[in-house]
Amino acid sequence: MSVVMTATTTSPRLATASDYIELLKPRIMMLVVFTALAGLVAAVGVSGQEVNPVLATVAILAVALGSGAAGAINMWYDADIDAVMTRTSTRPIPSGAVPKDEALAMGLIMSAVSVLLMWIASNVLAAGLLAFSIVYYGWFYTMVLKRRTAQNIVIGGAAGAFPPVIGWAVVTGTTPLDAWILFAIIFFWTPPHFWALSLVAHKEYKKAGVPMLPVTYGAKATRTQILIYTILLAPIGLAPLATGLGGMVYGLVGGLLTLAFLYHAVKIWRSEAGEAEAGDAERKVAMGMFAFSILYLFGLFAALIIEHGFGLYFPLGAL
Amino acid sequence: MTDATPGPDAEMLLKAQKRRNAWLAVALVAFVVIVGVTTAIRIQETDFSGGDRLYFTGYMDEAASEKADRVAQERIAARQAAEAATDTEAADNGDE
Numbered sequence: 018m019s020v021v022m023t024a025t026t027t028s029p030r031l032a033t034a035s036d037y038i039e040l041l042k043p044r045i046m047m048l049v050v051f052t053a054l055a056g057l058v059a060a061v062g063v064s065g066q067e068v069n070p071v072l073a074t075v076a077i078l079a080v081a082l083g084s085g086a087a088g089a090i091n092m093w094y095d096a097d098i099d100a101v102m103t104r105t106s107t108r109p110i111p112s113g114a115v116p117k118d119e120a121l122a123m124g125l126i127m128s129a130v131s132v133l134l135m136w137i138a139s140n141v142l143a144a145g146l147l148a149f150s151i152v153y154y155g156w157f158y159t160m161v162l163k164r165r166t167a168q169n170i171v172i173g174g175a176a177g178a179f180p181p182v183i184g185w186a187v188v189t190g191t192t193p194l195d196a197w198i199l200f201a202i203i204f205f206w207t208p209p210h211f212w213a214l215s216l217v218a219h220k221e222y223k224k225a226g227v228p229m230l231p232v233t234y235g236a237k238a239t240r241t242q243i244l245i246y247t248i249l250l251a252p253i254g255l256a257p258l259a260t261g262l263g264g265m266v267y268g269l270v271g272g273l274l275t276l277a278f279l280y281h282a283v284k285i286w287r288s289e290a291g292e293a294e295a296g297d298a299e300r301k302v303a304m305g306m307f308a309f310s311i312l313y314l315f316g317l318f319a320a321l322i323i324e325h326g327f328g329l330y331f332p333l334g335a336l
Numbered sequence: 337m338t339d340a341t342p343g344p345d346a347e348m349l350l351k352a353q354k355r356r357n358a359w360l361a362v363a364l365v366a367f368v369v370i371v372g373v374t375t376a377i378r379i380q381e382t383d384f385s386g387g388d389r390l391y392f393t394g395y396m397d398e399a400a401s402e403k404a405d406r407v408a409q410e411r412i413a414a415r416q417a418a419e420a421a422t423d424t425e426a427a428d429n430g431d432e
Contacts, residue, residue, distance in 0.1 A: 071374070071377055
């Protein structure tokens with residue numbers, strides 16, 4: 018545990034275990050692990066190939082470590098803007114609990130360990146994809162895109178979309194169309210998910226000089242973009258039904274969730290969320306969209322796990 | 337003159353440092369165990385006599401093994417062609 022004084026803190030504090038856990042962005046890690054697991058389980062169900070449960074567990078652990086490593090590198094690089102924003106000022110580095118260099122070292126070592134573990138537990142393709150996604154998030158999104166373009170979330174969203182593809186590659190050593198459909202679902206889901214939150218936190222981003230869409234193009238343009246991306250996401254979210262990856266359970270869950278997601282998108286589009294004069298009601302609409310988007314993604318991938326992991330796959334063609 | 341007795345803050349720091357060292361040790365041991373168990377399983381599941389490789393599976397292996405087969409067949413064909421050419425030459429020389 019380290020005690021340091023940073024430019025952003027008035028008093029140093031001792032780091033606790035939870036500071037190091039927070040450095041790994043555990044909430045993002047949970048989503049990453051869950052979608053990787055769904056890709057892995059779906060690959061077993063679709064391809065019929067078996068994977069040793071211990072090796073599968075190590076592979077999922079590698080994905081979790083890789084996600085945490087990328088999170089630590091992100092926090093290392095973003096420490097200056099995290100200190101400016103109220104929401105992130107209590108993070109381990111700006112609060113003075115964990116020194117910047119320590120966070121970077123942790124991120125780099127964990128990156129190497131995660132890729133190595135993935136390689137020995139599965140294959141070089143899965144390890145390569147994991148390495149690529151860490152570099153994509155830790156360097157391309159964090160250091161290149163985030164502070165330069167309002168499209169940061171759109172392009173950077175690919176980093177979070179890789180886990181199901183990695184999970185699939187762990188089982189089969191390939192990345193077929195079904196795996197890339199899962200990639201596309203997360204890729205098109207990320208902008209409406211994140212922009213809903215940024216409509217609430219846009220003043221913070223402005224203060225930190227981060228060109229999020231509401232800061233550069235305004236709240237109205239952001240709400241329109243949320244609607245457009247949700248409309249684009251609707252058919253992609255249901256695409257597993259066309260390839261046979263999703264069965265009746267996926268069809269039912271996906272259909273209902275898609276309709277509800279579109280409802281939230283239209284609601285936010287018609288609202289004044291993110292405007293200067295927006296009140297609590299508008300804030301609730303934006304946060305409602307943000308919360309529902311998490312449920313949407315969780316529901317789709319949970320349906321795949323239920324179908325392929327618990328023997329409840331009934332093809333739609335059997336109807 | 338220096339005070340060798342650590343103050344309460346120094347003691348707290350030392351305790352924290354020890355805790356962190358203990359966690360690092362646990363992580364290192366866990367890493368070694370995971371690598372060991374994983375390697376043991378991989379060795380058990382790999383059919384070395386069938387041409388499998390330890391750390392390459394699935395498509396990567398098939399591609400590599402197909403290429404190796406192709407190269408081997410090309411070499412055999414080239415050797416057979418060379419042998420046939422030598423035989424023909426020897427026969428021609430004998431005729432003379």
